[in-house]
Amino acid sequence: MTLTAVMLPAGHIVLRRARRQDLEPVIALLAADQLRASTKSLAPEHRAPYKQAFNLIDSHPAHLLVVGTDIGGAVVATSS
Numbered sequence: 001m002t003l004t005a006v007m008l009p010a011g012h013i014v015l016r017r018a019r020r021q022d023l024e025p026v027i028a029l030l031a032a033d034q035l036r037a038s039t040k041s042l043a044p045e046h047r048a049p050y051k052q053a054f055n056l057i058d059s060h061p062a063h064l065l066v067v068g069t070d071i072g073g074a075v076v077a078t079s080s
Helices: 020-032 048-059
Strands: 002-008 011-017 066-069 075-079
Touching: 020 048, 020 066, 020 075
Parallel strands: none
Antiparallel strands: 002 011, 011 066, 066 075
16 A cells, blocks of 8 residues: 655655565664664564564554655655
């Protein structure tokens, strides 16, 4: 489900509902955030909480996880 496309000076960003296959790029974005940076965030043994949180949020009808993708479909932003 595409929510909207936004034109920015650097190009287009498409906002859409996050899918399970977006989880790895979302984890990488969170790990790269200076406020949440952690060397453990990308380690496979630390991904279970992210997967659990995604499943809980995604299954709730009152919540919407959103990703922003570039023109090639790569996840470049996230929001909930």
